[in-house]
Amino acid sequence: MVIAIASGKGGTGKTTVAVNLARVLGDVQFLDCDVEEPNAHLFLKPDLAERIPARVMVPEIIEEKCTYCGKCAEVCAFNAIAVIAPKDALKGSVLVFPNLCHSCGGCFLLCPEGAIREVPREIGVVETGRAGAVRFVHGRLNVGEAMSPPLIRQVKKHVDRTRTTLIDAPPGTSCPVITSLEGSDYCLLVTEPTPFGLNDLVLAVEVLRVMGIPHGLVINRCDIGDDGVESYAKANGIPVLMSIPFDREIAEGYSRGLIAVDGSGAYAEKFRGLYEAIRNHYEADRGHQRQRRHG
Ligand code: SF4
Numbered sequence: 001m002v003i004a005i006a007s008g009k010g011g012t013g014k015t016t017v018a019v020n021l022a023r024v025l026g027d028v029q030f031l032d033c034d035v036e037e038p039n040a041h042l043f044l045k046p047d048l049a050e051r052i053p054a055r056v057m058v059p060e061i062i063e064e065k066c067t068y069c070g071k072c073a074e075v076c077a078f079n080a081i082a083v084i085a086p087k088d089a090l091k092g093s094v095l096v097f098p099n100l101c102h103s104c105g106g107c108f109l110l111c112p113e114g115a116i117r118e119v120p121r122e123i124g125v126v127e128t129g130r131a132g133a134v135r136f137v138h139g140r141l142n143v144g145e146a147m148s149p150p151l152i153r154q155v156k157k158h159v160d161r162t163r164t165t166l167i168d169a170p171p172g173t174s175c176p177v178i179t180s181l182e183g184s185d186y187c188l189l190v191t192e193p194t195p196f197g198l199n200d201l202v203l204a205v206e207v208l209r210v211m212g213i214p215h216g217l218v219i220n221r222c223d224i225g226d227d228g229v230e231s232y233a234k235a236n237g238i239p240v241l242m243s244i245p246f247d248r249e250i251a252e253g254y255s256r257g258l259i260a261v262d263g264s265g266a267y268a269e270k271f272r273g274l275y276e277a278i279r280n281h282y283e284a285d286r287g288h289q290r291q292r293r294h295g
Pocket residue numbers: 061065066067068069070071072073083094110111112113114115116
C-alpha cells in the first residue's frame with residue numbers, strides 16, 4: 001500500500017507525521033519527494049549508501065545540419081528554443097534554454113534535418129539508504145533548478161508495491177505535489193485548525209477528488225485555532241484520523257531532530273492507531289467503490 005502524506009500548506013507538521021509513522025511501522029519504504037527541501041533524513045538519519053545522479057535529456061543543436069526553419073521553436077510549448085533566422089550577411093542561430101525544457105522530445109522528433117541530438121543534463125541526485133528497518137530514498141534538486149517533477153519521478157521509480165510505502169509529498173497543490181501523489185493508494189492530509197489551514201486544505205481535497213485518491217485528515221495543534229477544519233471535514237465526509245494537541249516538549253524535540261514516538265510510548269500507540277485507521281478507511285472506501293460499480 002502506498003500512502004502519501006501531504007498538506008495544502010507548509011509548516012503544518014507533515015514531515016513530523018510521516019517520520020513518526022515510519023518509525024512505528026519499522027519495515028517500510030520511505031520516499032521523501034519534497035526534493036526542493038528534503039528534511040526527513042534529519043529525523044530518520046539514514047546511512048545514505050547510494051548516490052545516483054538524476055538527469056533529464058535536453059536538445060543540443062547540430063549547427064552544420066540546421067537550416068533555421070524554426071519548426072523546433074514552433075513545436076516547443078515551453079519556449080525553450082528560439083530560432084533567429086539568417087539575415088543578409090548575418091548567420092542564423094538557435095538558442096536553447098535548458099532550464100525551460102520539459103524533455104518532451106517534440107523538437108527531436110520534428111526537426112526535418114535531424115539537426116537536434118539529445119544530451120543529458122544533471123538536475124539533482126537521488127540518494128538511498130537505510131534507517132534501521134526503514135528503506136529510505138530521497139531526491140535533492142540542484143540549487144536554482146526550476147523543475148522538480150522529473151526528479152520526483154526518479155525518486156518514485158524506487159516504489160516497491162509489495163511493501164508499505166510512505167511518500168512525504170511537497171507542500172501545496174501544484175505540479176510537484178500531483179507528481180508525488182500519482183499512483184498513491186491513500187493520502188493523509190496534515191492540516192492545522194486555522195483559516196489559512198482550511199483554505200489550503202480545501203484546495204488539496206479538490207485535487208485528491210479529481211485524482212480519485214481516498215483521503216483522511218490529521219489535525220495538528222488541534223487545540224490552537226478554531227473549529228473550521230473540523231466542520232468542513234464533517235460536512236464533506238472526510239474522516240479525522242488523528243488530532244495532535246500542541247506539546248511544547250515535542251516541538252522542542254522536533255527542532256533538535258528528535259522523533260516523538262522514540263521518547264513516548266503513548267505517542268507510539270497513537271501513531272500505530274493512525275496506521276490502523278488509514279487501513280480501515282482505505283478498505284471501507286474500496287468496499288464503497290465496489291458497491292457503486294456493481295450498482
Ligand atoms: S527544426 Fe531543426 S533545422 Fe529547423 S531550426 Fe530547429 S534545429 Fe534547425
